[in-house]
Amino acid sequence: GDSVTQMEGPVTLSEEAFLTINCTYTATGYPSLFWYVQYPGEGLQLLLKATKADDKGSNKGFEATYRKETTSFHLEKGSVQVSDSAVYFCALLPMKTSYDKVIFGPGTSLSVIP
């Protein structure tokens, strides 16, 4: 079945470091892909999305490109801040579904230290 795999955390970076969180997926056809962020004690917020191959989603300095050939959707940010400390979830929505049943990866915890 459809699934999402993420790099294991926790990830600890110094402020202004470059961030990459790897995400790969298994799905039929062309799913929609998402990154969600969960700050401590909060729910999930949609960070960015891409709905077709080669699309680049971006928001708040974060970017991810939908790579069909490698079935990947890696999250990147050029310079992280302490306020980016959170758990990041990669997710997919299978194509041709009659409703939005989003499948989540296990999440990657990021800690940014000053």
Added chain:
Amino acid sequence: NAGVMQNPRHLVRRRGQEARLRCSPMKGHSHVYWYRQLPEEGLKFMVYLQKENIIDESGMPKERFSAEFPKEGPSILRIQQVVRGDSAAYFCASSPGSDNYGYTFGSGTRLTVV
């Protein structure tokens, strides 16, 4: 435009009691999804509902768990005779339909069974 509202934010129950978790979707959203997040794990789909209908409950435990989304009022996730293993964060999400835009999440209810 209020987001997805979940209450209570925190709920403590003794073993054997009942837990009722409420979710009011965003205005204009008629699709509700419940997910469970166990400690150190990702989100697992539980159930998808539309008004007065359960569409997909493939992620719901077979016993003690039930969900409803009445014509009037919030969606309710009900857990009867709670056990310690039910301790988790329960998130509700809503969407306007199958439009590949993903979900809007509530802040969750953190259930602790003592």
